[in-house]
Amino acid sequence: xxxxxxxxxxxxxxxxxxxxxxxxxxxxxxxxxxxxxxxxxxxxxxxxxxxxxxxxxxxxxxxxxxxxxxxxxxxxxxxxxxxxxxxxxxxxxxxxxxxxxxxxxxxxxxxxxxxxxxxxxxxxxxxx
Numbered sequence: 001x002x003x004x005x006x007x008x009x010x011x012x013x014x015x016x017x018x019x020x021x022x023x024x025x026x027x028x029x030x031x032x033x034x035x036x037x038x039x040x041x042x043x044x045x046x047x048x049x050x051x052x053x054x055x056x057x058x059x060x061x062x063x064x065x066x067x068x069x070x071x072x073x074x075x076x077x078x079x080x081x082x083x084x085x086x087x088x089x090x091x092x093x094x095x096x097x098x099x100x101x102x103x104x105x106x107x108x109x110x111x112x113x114x115x116x117x118x119x120x121x122x123x124x125x126x127x128x
Contacts, residue, residue: 038062038124044060044115050118059124064103070097 040058042051077088103126110123 011080015116029051034062034128036126036128038064038066038123038126040124041119041121044113044118044120048120050114051113052111052122055120055122056124059108059122060103060106063106063124065097067103070098072098 036055038059039062040055040060042053042054043056046054073093073095074090076094077094080088080090082088106124106126108122111120112122113120
């Protein structure tokens, strides 16, 4: 547990440095059809700063998924049979998404915190 807290404490400043440069010098697009919108949310139980950064990363990932994403999915079927008991079956579905795109000119335009639900959200936009 101590290692996880230490790793998280080291990671938060790096995330802040990497994504704090939201560009404000990009001209607004001509219409809503010229932009992509990504939405992300985070969990407030981890703290406000971590929640906001997770929401921003999720919004950026949502944008990237709209461009190109590789999805892998596989199913593990486990059947357990015990003597004198009914057969038990477990299905485990694993879905893996991989995005390998470099996003440029992404702006975080909206951040909201909802203490009553324990969530925070971010909205990212990028020109098409």
